[in-house]
Amino acid sequence: MNPSTTPINSKPLALYSILVLALLSAVAPLATDMYLPGFPLISRDLGASAAQIQMTLTSFLVALAIGQLLIGPLSDRYGRRKPLIIGTSLAIVAGALCIVATDIHTLIALRALQGLGGAAGVVLARAIITDSSADEIASARLFQLMMIIGGLAPVLAPIVGTGIVTFAGWRAIFALIALLSVISLVGVFFLIKESLPQEQRTSGGVTELWTNIRSLAHNRSYVGYTLTTGFTFMVLFSYIASSPFVYQNILGFSPTAYSIAFGINASAMILGGVLSAWLVGTVGPRRLTTYGLAIMQASIILVFICVLAGAGPMIMAPAIFMTVAPIGMVLGNASALAIGQATHNAGTASALLGALQFTLGGIASPLVGLGGKYDALPMALVMVTAGLLALTSFALATPRNETLQTPVKASS
Structure with a gap:
């Protein structure tokens, strides 16, 4: 900060x-x-x-x-x-x-x-x-x-x-x-308990509100980190919306097998968050976000290749697993970096971040269904595009000399 x-x-x-x-x-x-x-x-x-x-x-x-x-x-x-x-x-x-x-x-x-x-x-x-x-x-x-x-x-x-x-x-x-x-x-x-002391609250009306929004919009780091979370959320919603059709109609999973695969992927995302929480004090949120985005995008590219090649579940399912696993790591760290840019108007910063996440997630859901129940190409295209935009947003948000900066001392 x-x-x-x-x-x-x-x-x-x-x-x-x-x-x-x-x-x-x-x-x-x-x-x-x-x-x-x-x-x-x-x-x-x-x-x-x-x-x-x-x-x-x-x-x-x-x-x-x-x-x-x-x-x-x-x-x-x-x-x-x-x-x-x-x-x-x-x-x-x-x-x-x-x-x-x-x-x-x-x-x-x-x-x-x-x-x-x-x-x-x-x-x-x-x-x-x-x-x-x-x-x-x-x-x-x-x-x-x-x-x-x-x-x-x-x-x-x-x-x-x-x-x-x-x-x-x-x-x-x-x-x-x-x-x-x-x-x-x-x-x-x-x-x-109340976390915002009286003396730290804003006192203006609509004018001050728009001033705060304009200030955040001109904060390159806030915008970049917020877009990073939004586009990563888009990857997640693309997976959620398309997974029943991809696993059952294309990969041939039974409903029970699909539920098991879905649970395994969800567990991997949570474990990624656990690992990140354990490492953030020594590795730092920027480096962890970098690693998470790199793993996610490399896996998305593999998913895209699998879709084009018509690969079976032995390759496709692990690729999807590796796409979902680092999402928890990215969302937690990038959200903290974004709102950390605006601690004195964190409510406004959090509002813009959340609205963007749900908007992009809502856009992803109908897009991945454009190919019908037996075509995974729209899902792969949305994932590739959103992943690349997340990487680009993060690169623009973080000064080059801070991208892989490791904290000197971990916070307790």
Whole structure:
């Protein structure tokens, strides 16, 4: 971190606080992916078309992005805790009402409110970590720990959702999401203290907000690291959206074998985060991000070659594994580096980062499906492009003499 961005509150977070923040950041991805297996049943029960069902996801994602852009700057002015409590409460009410929705238009509106409220957990968990970190190494370690706990959400949610839909129906998914939000809110009340002191809050209105946004937009390092996380998120969503078709329709995996492969890949991503959290104090977040991006892009290129050559599962599956494994390492470190550039308006910085991630992830999902159920080329093309853009963004963000700089002393 630069001297100008010295953290405002270096009191370390306890493990139980990190667990609460991880859950807060995981609820929105769970609410995004967990109910996807229930689409056919929702369509049947509510008499809705496929396009209308898709709108329940679109309204949630749009509100999630807009909510982050609103809540992040507001938290720089009013503190983290109050917006977090209000937003999570809104998500609970909207989620509970989704359980009893009787028509598709009501469900679409409630999903938008759920996304708007859920945005608070996503954006403010990152801001609180930045507020509470002594330096970028400590921040990167906390981001990695949070991702280890909460990072499984977007990759395991469809599997969990399938089980719930099979045994309890689609409404039970919204009941579980609402329950997780309640647990998060209780955790905030009792375990999360205000991390932004009164004297460090912004006092201006819309003018100051746009001043902060312009300042971040002119910060080359912030923009570069933020784009790095966004394009890496795009790689991850490309994999998530296309994996059922690639593994089962193209590679010939059974549903059980696909679930096992999916779980192995998710575990590898988490283990990458564990390794990164262990090494960041001695290796440094920039070097770890460099290594992670290099492994990811080399593996993506192998995936692309496999697709062109029509390679079988013995080569294709390990290539996908090696693509997913370093993503946890990249996202945790690059996020810490990005928000570490703006510790005095971390809410705004976190909002822009989160909105970009979900926007690029949302773009990736329909793109990888352009080739239909039996063509992996769109997935490979999106991955190659996003991976190259992530590498380029990181190279532009980091001064050449700092790219592989190793910390002199690890933060505890």
